[in-house]
Amino acid sequence: MGRLLDVKGLETRFFTQDGVVHAVNGISYTLDEGETLAIVGESGCGKSVGVMSLLRLIPQPPGKITSGEVWFGANSDRKNLLRIGDDEIRQVRGNRIAMIFQDPMTSLNPVLTIGFQVSEALMLHMGLDKAAAKKRTIDLLEMVGIPRAADRLDDYPHQFSGGMRQRVMIAMGLSCNPQLLIADEPTTALDVTIQAQITELVKRLQHEIGMAIIWITHDLGVVAGLAQRVVVMYAGFIVEEAPVKELYGNPRHPYTLGLLGSLPRLDEHRARRLTSIEGLPPDLIDLPKGCPFYARCRYRIEQCETENPGLEPVGPGHRIACWVDIGSAEPGFADGGRGRLQ
Amino acid sequence: MSTNGHSKQVLLEIKGLKMYFPIFRGILQRKVADVKAVDGLDFQVYQGETLGLVGESGCGKSTTGRAILQLYRPTAGVVHFQGTNLTTVKGEDLRRMRRQMQMIFQDPYASLNPRMTVGSIISEPLEVHNIGTRPERLERVRELLRVVGLNPYFINRYPHEFSGGQRQRIGVARALAVNPSFIVCDEPISALDVSIQAQIINLLEDLQEQFGLTYLFIAHDLSVVRHISDRIAVMYLGKIVELADRDELYQNPMHPYAQALLSAVPIPDPVVEEKRKRIILEGDVPTPVNPPKGCHFCTRCPKVMEICHDNEPEFRDYGAGHFVACWLYQK
Numbered sequence: 242m243g244r245l246l247d248v249k250g251l252e253t254r255f256f257t258q259d260g261v262v263h264a265v266n267g268i269s270y271t272l273d274e275g276e277t278l279a280i281v282g283e284s285g286c287g288k289s290v291g292v293m294s295l296l297r298l299i300p301q302p303p304g305k306i307t308s309g310e311v312w313f314g315a316n317s318d319r320k321n322l323l324r325i326g327d328d329e330i331r332q333v334r335g336n337r338i339a340m341i342f343q344d345p346m347t348s349l350n351p352v353l354t355i356g357f358q359v360s361e362a363l364m365l366h367m368g369l370d371k372a373a374a375k376k377r378t379i380d381l382l383e384m385v386g387i388p389r390a391a392d393r394l395d396d397y398p399h400q401f402s403g404g405m406r407q408r409v410m411i412a413m414g415l416s417c418n419p420q421l422l423i424a425d426e427p428t429t430a431l432d433v434t435i436q437a438q439i440t441e442l443v444k445r446l447q448h449e450i451g452m453a454i455i456w457i458t459h460d461l462g463v464v465a466g467l468a469q470r471v472v473v474m475y476a477g478f479i480v481e482e483a484p485v486k487e488l489y490g491n492p493r494h495p496y497t498l499g500l501l502g503s504l505p506r507l508d509e510h511r512a513r514r515l516t517s518i519e520g521l522p523p524d525l526i527d528l529p530k531g532c533p534f535y536a537r538c539r540y541r542i543e544q545c546e547t548e549n550p551g552l553e554p555v556g557p558g559h560r561i562a563c564w565v566d567i568g569s570a571e572p573g574f575a576d577g578g579r580g581r582l583q
Numbered sequence: 584m585s586t587n588g589h590s591k592q593v594l595l596e597i598k599g600l601k602m603y604f605p606i607f608r609g610i611l612q613r614k615v616a617d618v619k620a621v622d623g624l625d626f627q628v629y630q631g632e633t634l635g636l637v638g639e640s641g642c643g644k645s646t647t648g649r650a651i652l653q654l655y656r657p658t659a660g661v662v663h664f665q666g667t668n669l670t671t672v673k674g675e676d677l678r679r680m681r682r683q684m685q686m687i688f689q690d691p692y693a694s695l696n697p698r699m700t701v702g703s704i705i706s707e708p709l710e711v712h713n714i715g716t717r718p719e720r721l722e723r724v725r726e727l728l729r730v731v732g733l734n735p736y737f738i739n740r741y742p743h744e745f746s747g748g749q750r751q752r753i754g755v756a757r758a759l760a761v762n763p764s765f766i767v768c769d770e771p772i773s774a775l776d777v778s779i780q781a782q783i784i785n786l787l788e789d790l791q792e793q794f795g796l797t798y799l800f801i802a803h804d805l806s807v808v809r810h811i812s813d814r815i816a817v818m819y820l821g822k823i824v825e826l827a828d829r830d831e832l833y834q835n836p837m838h839p840y841a842q843a844l845l846s847a848v849p850i851p852d853p854v855v856e857e858k859r860k861r862i863i864l865e866g867d868v869p870t871p872v873n874p875p876k877g878c879h880f881c882t883r884c885p886k887v888m889e890i891c892h893d894n895e896p897e898f899r900d901y902g903a904g905h906f907v908a909c910w911l912y913q914k
Contacts, residue, residue: 283777284776405867433804434847435639436847436849437847437849441863459776461851462848463849465853465855466856485853489854504781504806505806506806507833507850508833509810514788515784515785515810517778517785518778521748
């Protein structure tokens with residue numbers, strides 16, 4: 242599999258009245274063709290802004306991509322999406338990179354029919370005429386499991402349930418055979434049985450179409466059954482990146498460890514006390530000088546307060562941004578870190 | 584966790600609880616139908632336990648909580664709380680009963696009045712119930728803030744100065760103010776981030792131990808409910824389809840809906856996830872205005888039989904307090 246996406250040092254800021262919000266702070270990651278990458282983090286960690294920046298969908302002003310490169314495409318037609326013209330990026334959006342959003346209630350236009358909304362992209366990007374677009378729309382709706390698709394083209398979004406609307410969104414996303422599908426919390430607003438329907442659907446479609454997926458979520462449970470690699474974000478930084486089994490089996494960043502510890506599990510046998518992460522994430526306007534997780538970290542050492550660790554490899558495909566080797570350090574003491582990396 | 588194996592004392596007994604909301608249509612505003620949000624529940628809540636109530640959106644779990652506290656007057660059925668039938672109590676008597684029963688709400692942003700200080704939010708229930716003098720109330724508020732892990736120094740601040748997790752702590756303090764014995768927790772953590780959720784869950788567990796509280800814990804997240812509950816009731820379209828001890832329910836779910844629901848919950852472990860088989864339910868939940876005849880789950884059930892379409896199965900005990908309403912087990 243070839244390299245499809247190469248994000249280097251992406252940095253996005255919002256210039257507001259209260260100050261500069263450091264939403265994304267120099268993140269770098271890659272994605273191969275056909276691969277599924279999950280970006281995990283809590284609200285405000287920059288996971289959505291990070292991928293919106295890839296497609297230059299940041300409202301400007303107040304937002305601005307202040308530095309970085311986004312190389313997209315197979316070898317021959319690799320382009321830096323941040324440097325190409327507006328016409329060119331429009332050819333990428335919805336066509337080669339599709340996006341589905343969290344809220345299927347608000348991302349469909351309530352006054353246009355389902356049929357119109359799905360076929361719009363087909364006519365715009367694929368140059369199909371009306372009849373061909375209609376036929377393809379029916380195929381797509383059937384593919385995502387909407388019963389009696391042909392009869393429902395003239396229905397409006399309010400006539401569909403939440404799960405059905407998300408299926409429509411997926412159909413729209415897939416209409417131009419994208420190379421990359423960005424799914425921004427697509428199952429968060431849905432019930433758990435519907436969530437299972439949608440994740441199974443996306444997995445099946447990926448198998449059939451062979452696109453790559455970036456799946457953004459705060460739910461470490463969904464990720465476990467879906468992704469090949471996981472990126473964990475905190476306060477606009479990538480703090481850990483690893484293959485999925487490595488991340489859950491051998492988490493190396495104190496934040497990842499804390500997240501996993503604070504999740505109740507359906508299959509836990511005894512009642513265990515959840516290890517919550519005390520405190521709150523830092524203010525993105527006034528980021529600490531050192532590690533962003535310093536104030537909440539149980540493994541912190543002196544160095545963490547003044548120097549922000551970069552993302553360094555600790556194993557095959559496994560990178561962390563931490564000065565402390567939590568495998569050998571004792572938690573709970575301010576200066577308890579012994580063995581250090583590097 | 585305190586009731587397992589001990590003699591159980593019933594705190595709350597619910598029989599045949601129904602909550603219908605009428606729909607009015609036309610110029611004459613004639614009643615044309617009912618939304619059958621809660622359609623006949625029978626269960627008990629024991630002293631000191633946490634009963635988890637799970638189900639998907641619109642299944643009637645929040646309505647159940649509100650109907651128990653008489654925030655809605657139930658259409659039918661009885662709610663016995665410490666021997667009193669709440670559905671017949673009115674006015675001042677009901678207000679006095681409410682000291683025993685409090686509620687924690689889902690949305691920590693909407694459930695606190697933005698124009699009131701934290702101090703006045705927490706002391707309001709004390710004023711309503713005429714408890715203590717002004718200085719006593721102030722002292723009580725400070726104590727409550729400490730109990731829920733907030734600095735008493737925050738007493739004159741407004742809700743917008745707090746994060747979601749801190750606001751939920753304020754909501755918990757308000758519920759505790761009148762020393763209740765029973766608290767309905769209506770999705771208290773679903774609006775919070777994962778790391779903050781754990782803080783609130785731990786707080787609720789500590790408070791239960793400290794004050795001997797009984798919880799009805801309403802949530803859609805089965806992992807959270809399994810973590811915090813002693814027993815779990817699974818609701819579907821206004822009915823409880825299964826009720827059992829939490830480990831029993833997890834290891835031996837009997838109702839096809841409970842089985843599907845459990846299999847759909849993702850487990851944060853890729854090694855486990857690889858081997859799991861999901862039961863994917865077809866379609867969506869039918870409307871509660873016109874629920875299917877017979878078993879409410881018959882339109883989506885993978886094990887549906889002929890009888891399910893015509894007759895409603897009885898909610899029956901199959902030993903050790905494992906209740907199921909399903910024809911598969913009724914001969």
